[in-house]
Amino acid sequence: xxxxxxxxxxxxxxxxxxxxxxxxxxxxxxxxxxxxxxxxxxxxxxxxxxxxxxxxxxxxxxxxxxxxxxxxxxxxxxxxxxxxxxxxxxxxxxxxxxxxxxxxxxxxxxxxxxxxxxxxxxxxxxxxxxxxxxxxxxxxxxxxxxxxxxxxxxxxxxxxxxxxxxxxxxxxxxxxxxxxxxxxxxxxxxxxxxxxxxxxxxxxxxxxxxxxxxxxxxxxxxxxxxxxxxxxxxxxxxxxxxxxxxxxxxxxxxxxxxxxxxxxxxxxxxxxxxxxxxxxxxxxxxxxxxxxxxxxxxxxxxxxxxxxxxxxxxx
Amino acid sequence: xxxxxxxxxxxxxxxxxxxxxxxxxxxxxxxxxxxxxxxxxxxxxxxxxxxxxxxxxxxxxxxxxxxxxxxxxxxxxxxxxxxxxxxxxxxxxxxxxxxxxxxxxxxxxxxxxxxxxxxxxxxxxxxxxxxxxxxxxxxxxxxxxxxxxxxxxxxxxxxxxxxxxxxxxxxxxxxxxxxxxxxxxxxxxxxxxxxxxxxxxxxxxxxxxxxxxxxxxxxxxxxxxxxxxxxxxxxxxxxxxxxxxxxxxxxxxxxxxxxxxxxxxxxxxxxxxx
Numbered sequence: 001x002x003x004x005x006x007x008x009x010x011x012x013x014x015x016x017x018x019x020x021x022x023x024x025x026x027x028x029x030x031x032x033x034x035x036x037x038x039x040x041x042x043x044x045x046x047x048x049x050x051x052x053x054x055x056x057x058x059x060x061x062x063x064x065x066x067x068x069x070x071x072x073x074x075x076x077x078x079x080x081x082x083x084x085x086x087x088x089x090x091x092x093x094x095x096x097x098x099x100x101x102x103x104x105x106x107x108x109x110x111x112x113x114x115x116x117x118x119x120x121x122x123x124x125x126x127x128x129x130x131x132x133x134x135x136x137x138x139x140x141x142x143x144x145x146x147x148x149x150x151x152x153x154x155x156x157x158x159x160x161x162x163x164x165x166x167x168x169x170x171x172x173x174x175x176x177x178x179x180x181x182x183x184x185x186x187x188x189x190x191x192x193x194x195x196x197x198x199x200x201x202x203x204x205x206x207x208x209x210x211x212x213x214x215x216x217x218x219x220x221x222x223x224x225x226x227x228x229x230x231x232x233x234x235x236x237x238x239x240x241x242x243x244x245x246x247x248x249x250x251x252x253x254x255x256x257x258x259x260x261x262x263x264x265x266x267x268x269x270x271x272x273x274x275x276x277x278x279x280x281x282x283x284x285x286x287x288x289x290x291x292x293x294x295x296x297x298x299x300x301x302x303x304x305x306x307x308x309x310x311x312x313x314x315x
Numbered sequence: 316x317x318x319x320x321x322x323x324x325x326x327x328x329x330x331x332x333x334x335x336x337x338x339x340x341x342x343x344x345x346x347x348x349x350x351x352x353x354x355x356x357x358x359x360x361x362x363x364x365x366x367x368x369x370x371x372x373x374x375x376x377x378x379x380x381x382x383x384x385x386x387x388x389x390x391x392x393x394x395x396x397x398x399x400x401x402x403x404x405x406x407x408x409x410x411x412x413x414x415x416x417x418x419x420x421x422x423x424x425x426x427x428x429x430x431x432x433x434x435x436x437x438x439x440x441x442x443x444x445x446x447x448x449x450x451x452x453x454x455x456x457x458x459x460x461x462x463x464x465x466x467x468x469x470x471x472x473x474x475x476x477x478x479x480x481x482x483x484x485x486x487x488x489x490x491x492x493x494x495x496x497x498x499x500x501x502x503x504x505x506x507x508x509x510x511x512x513x514x515x516x517x518x519x520x521x522x523x524x525x526x527x528x529x530x531x532x533x534x535x536x537x538x539x540x541x542x543x544x545x546x547x548x549x550x551x552x553x554x555x556x557x558x559x560x561x562x563x564x565x566x567x568x569x570x571x572x573x574x575x576x577x578x579x580x581x582x583x584x585x586x587x588x589x
Contacts, residue, residue: 011423011427015430137324137571141571142567143522146564149545149560152549153553153557251432254438255526269438278442285435289430289432289435292431293430296430
């Protein structure tokens, strides 16, 4: 087990350093001198020279590369030129908003996905099962940004039930939750489908298990068998599925943040690209990649703990 | 074909796919307007007999843009999927049949590429090379190739020690010939079904990137770009986002329903894969 965990961590480390390399290449490959880009067209040659020196651009490439790597490992992602604040601070400020969105998405997908999958399994082959099946596939298929825009149109613009933009008043939990409902639905909808299919499948498998047969033989009421004995085991695989889900929700949250004008990492990157604020772009992409890799490694290790077969297939 | 139509889901899927494909192919017959023609006098016209889906902020006919946008979406989906498949097959065969160290390196690369969040990958690439059709194709490849290559690799490893491959090798067949004649035909079937199920994902990537302004450049009609135009005017002109989103919904649903039915009918073993 420890060997498996170490192997996963090693792969994670490789991916992160690969990401770092890409970030460096990004700053280096961009057409034009980063210092001139940052200072704008009216800068004097002296100002440019001073900034170049401060950014370390006057040193040879390999030196810049090792500098970049060393400071990144120390958590120093450089300074944002416009406000003169550390990039990491700017990015970290936005992270809680994105995390809230992802937690909201998980809440939606678990709260609706597990019951739907459970009902489908109990009504196996019936009309309800088929309807849930089609619904699940549909929720998986339709892209989240279309869901985001359509739910904005229906619930915020047409019906005006829920707020359309922003993350709510700071400090006011009720208002923040209200602002979270639609964006997190857009983020989590596809995963309602995934989880309901997963729960249905594992529920059907569990219902065949011998301890369920024993419970039946003892004459326990059917609802007790299903909800206390079977469901408890059948939801286990969802935990690991969510590990993958968090990464995907990270991608959808970019769209949700833009559509609902919420603060967050996605919106930060998107806006930084349009004003060519490259340090922010590379910093934010790096932070999300590290987050994504860590979540995936954690999920893989949890799967390894729960299921020894996975461990052996990896080596 | 008849078996697909007998399944209700398959019938719906096939019909939707047919509608989308035919309307894209016959776009120029189905509408009298040109997709990029601007007519300021008809800005923000709501849907009517003259403009079935209304017009956008430049007075362009949305029905026409949706039809031509379908061409763009389908061509990109088919083209980039085909390229991904080709690259995936070649890399998978090399990993499966080549030397052990190369296999390990390739596996590491596949895992590394798969570990990046898709949208972040797209944003980085576009920052580097600027928004374009090629950026979309590259993103699709980076998303799809590792998965295809992995499956091909596993299948190749299994077949590598099959009797007919051993026989061919003992008769002095070259590695290229063995891969081409004895291995590839045996593994391409199941992968084609998987690939067809990825079409809706690719359509979503193209539309999503164009929605963010990172994909196809204006004035080329694209469903994602229409959505973006509509999103800016969502409070007054709701029909623009409806026109942009509906084809995306119908296409992704159609291809998904069709693909699921196809897979269940031909290869139930693949069921756990998605």
